[in-house]
Amino acid sequence: MTRDQLLTAPDTALPSLRGAVAGLPPYVPGRRSAGLDIAALASNESHYEPLPAAAAAVAAAAGTMNRYPDSAAVELRERLATHLGVTAAEIAVGPGSVGVLQQIITGLCDAGDDVIFAWRSFEAYPILVELAGARPVRIPLDDAEGHDLDAMAAAVTARTKVILLCTPNNPTGVPISHECIEAFLRAVRSDILVVIDEAYVEYAEAGSGPDSLALYRQHPNVCILRTFSKAYGLAGLRVGYAVAAPAIAEGLRRTALPFAVSALAQKAAVASLDAGGEMEARVAAVRQERARMAAELEVQGWRLQPSQGNFLWIRADDHLLATLVDAFDRAGIMVRAYQGDGVRITVAAPASNDRVLRLLEAHTASTID
């Protein structure tokens, strides 16, 4: 065939995406702040600049960008092992904990396997599950915006491979208690991986959520997922990790995209762990602001569940949601709206939190029953 014949061949269909990919929601980029007065409260990022030690480590490592990073992330895994009281063999790192979660799901699930999670929870869950050809099983939250663990246990079938627990839950902020997860772990088969996603664990009051490491030691089918993106303020560098039984952690390391965690991210993560005290001081300030906002919103008449994350959750029907989204938009405050469910607002610096409080105050009287 000549080139012309090829170009005019009758079958001109384009290569097609897999059905699972075609069915995914389009990626909607978070809007970036366009002006000084825009408050970026839509992505639960830290409003603080990176910890000075992390920024210095990145600057110092910048000259090595011509080299590939350590794909085994040995230094970071050993530093994490010391930090957590486990061995480096029990740790797998990835490009954000979302990256690690993708390694978990693709590493464990065959097409048609079930992955159970609460809904509403983290938006990435159904996307990663569908991308792997597995089946997302969404279990509605209970009336107190928390996980309905009885319903989740009842949803287990022979096809269940992974269960995702998010504590404190994004976007509702409600944690799962240690005792509830303990009972849940006794109720589910030990060949199901129970992932405890603790992206916001640093923001939670001591004792509000599980002692996940203790649960992991008792139940080797537990996998703990954590990130440097939130409290440590490294969202833009992409580094998170899992703690899991050595054979599983090793499998996760095998499923990783080679060199996915840059040397800069590895160095920044190690420096951030070394500067843990500074991180904790920042987190304490956010907790204090969270309590101040919650108290004031209660006085205003809003009925919110206490949040253990760096965000507040306002359940809203679509009418209230549209009103709030419009008001936040006009005020230059970026928040995350979830159709049919509500709106999530990141707790940040006092000045932007005050703007949120003033805005919400203007909407209480007319919108709350």
Ligand SMILES: *Cc1c(COP(=O)(O)O)cnc(C)c1O
């Ligand atoms: C933000 C978040 C993550 C972490 O994302 P990274 O990929 O580590 O940036 C994981 N789980 C939940 C529930 C989150 O909200």
